[in-house]
Ligand code: HEM
């Protein structure tokens with residue numbers, strides 16, 4: 001926005017704009033703000049768990065609300081809007097089109113996210129992000145739970161509109177001289193994850209309505225006393241949200257593909273294998289949802305089928321990692337912040353992938369399911385890999401957005417604190433899970449090992465907190481005062497940068 | 508699709524070898540898991556059945572002779588127990604971490620799981636709830652007392 005700072009436009013012009021870079025900017029700022037808010041909640045949780053008994057949160061009710069809002073925020077108000085932000089900035093540029101296919105719909109999708117976010121943060125529900133009935137239908141207090149349901153409903157609709165817009169922009173508005181096989185893998189990533197959104201999300205959207213009518217007492221879909229079944233909700237929920245975890249991951253993978261060849265100064269090892277891995281994964285991802293339900297009393301056959309479906313998706317992730325390492329191999333790597341975050345993300349990807357395999361390996365799931373092990377697993381993935389690559393990509397886009405260069409020194413502080421912190425917290429969580437510590441608990445058994453592991457995890461969280469403070473300072477200071485960037489090749493890697501003139505709004 | 512495979516180019520062979528290795532490891536892991544689960548699947552014949560009910564926020568146990576216990580469960584070392592688990596209000600999960608016993612307590616369903624308590628396991632163990640069930644979920648614990 002420096003171009004904004006240097007040549008300021010009135011705020012309302014950005015707010016009411018439908019131009020893709022303006023909508024993108026709104027998405028990015030919103031997502032970063034919620035990343036910080038969600039992070040503050042996480043630090044509160046870790047502080048409460050620093051000692052057994054009450055530490056800072058007086059009662060379990062508040063604690064339950066905090067982890068619910070933390071989880072919901074990170075998934076729907078950090079990861080998803082960030083993807084939309086990057087997609088909005090770059091997809092029109094990468095497919096050589098003047099804007100998104102439906103600019104007005106684009107702005108509508110963004111503005112729908114605002115009331116969605118408000119409902120979640122004002123409601124302050126205690127259902128957990130999965131909102132399993134009968135707790136969510138019969139016991140959870142209103143209006144918080146109702147506001148959560150409506151908030152997610154609106155965010156879901158906004159995601160669907162965004163997905164349609166990306167699909168049409170990529171497939172219909174791409175420049176005729178640019179064949180699909182010559183586009184950036186980031187374009188493929190956004191295309192595939194948008195298609196998956198369209199296939200996966202409606203199921204959960206329907207389940208939300210069923211939750212709501214059950215709450216009103218006019219239906220009993222999930223109430224055994226009225227012939228319903230609470231497990232049905234879990235099928236509907238995970239049919240959406242197992243694919244959704246790949247909807248979070250795939251755009252990050254696409255961003256890594258965008259960065260790694262540039263910062264290794266080598267072409268991608270195998271473009272085709274990247275595309276194949278995306279396409280195959282987008283289908284197989286729909287065959288594993290019940291690995292989240294292995295303890296609900298599935299039959300032996302069901303468990304076997306879903307274990308196979310889960311394991312079948314792993315080679316695709318392995319192919320991406322191979323592709324990245326092979327691209328870096330023998331390259332002249334420039335270790336600027338974007339590349340550091342990507343490499344850190346790849347390292348943590350191994351841990352979380354291996355942890356995931358343990359989760360689905362049938363008898364072992366009874367040890368890990370619903371313990372802190374699972375919390376460690378998916379945070380290693382969503383913080384360690386997805387958020388790391390996102391932060392790296394934000395550094396890469398920094399000159400595009402602001403016209404200025406960030407301070408590499410402060411970015412280094414951000415990276416190392418966050419990287420070490422992330423490795424420490426989530427490794428400690430895996431281990432304390434093996435000691436049987438359940439997730440979502442305000443207080444734990446005062447066993448010496450469990451106490452120490454929790455304290456290690458909390459210290460790791462504080463390290464991340466320090467890293468994030470460096471990040472915020474950098475973002476604010478350098479977008480106002482950073483050195484003007486060389487817009488042809490801001491990172492000095494001999495690569496053509498994005499065409500920055502495109503961010504001039506056309507009215 | 509043909510286009511795609513061609514574009515994978517000449518280095519294709521390394522990648523396929525690598526994918527082959529990954530797939531073999533996964534097949535091995537999957538087969539071991541399947542076999543292990545199959546062993547656990549069959550409940551030994553001479554078991555004793557305990558009915559377990561979870562509700563906000565305590566556990567009730569019923570022995571075959573009709574004797575009921577709340578918050579404490581007495582079992583005998585060296586015996587095989589089958590637990591028939593259900594929930595009364597919301598979903599809970601019946602968990603004895605020490606013996607890796609874990610199954611959801613779902614209203615309207617009865618889930619079963621079994622365990623053989625070793626001969627030398629006399630002592631006290633923790634029973635806890637592992638599925639989020641509201642306010643006092645963190646404290647939904649019971650005592651398992653294994654007697655000789
Ligand atoms: C190697 C690939 C992966 C495998 C084999 C895998 C497997 C699993 C399994 C079996 C569970 C259920 C654990 C349980 O509740 O007992 C799980 C949970 C989870 N996974 Fe993964 N996973 C993989 C990759 C990912 C990725 C890429 C993401 C996200 C980007 C992810 C996000 C999650 C989340 C959010 C949960 C827990 C949701 C919750 O219970 O709140 N996983 N994973």
Ligand SMILES: [Cu+2]
Nearest residue numbers: 242245291292
């Ligand atoms: Cu999953």
Ligand SMILES: [Cu+2]
Nearest residue numbers: 636638640644
């Ligand atoms: Cu519980």
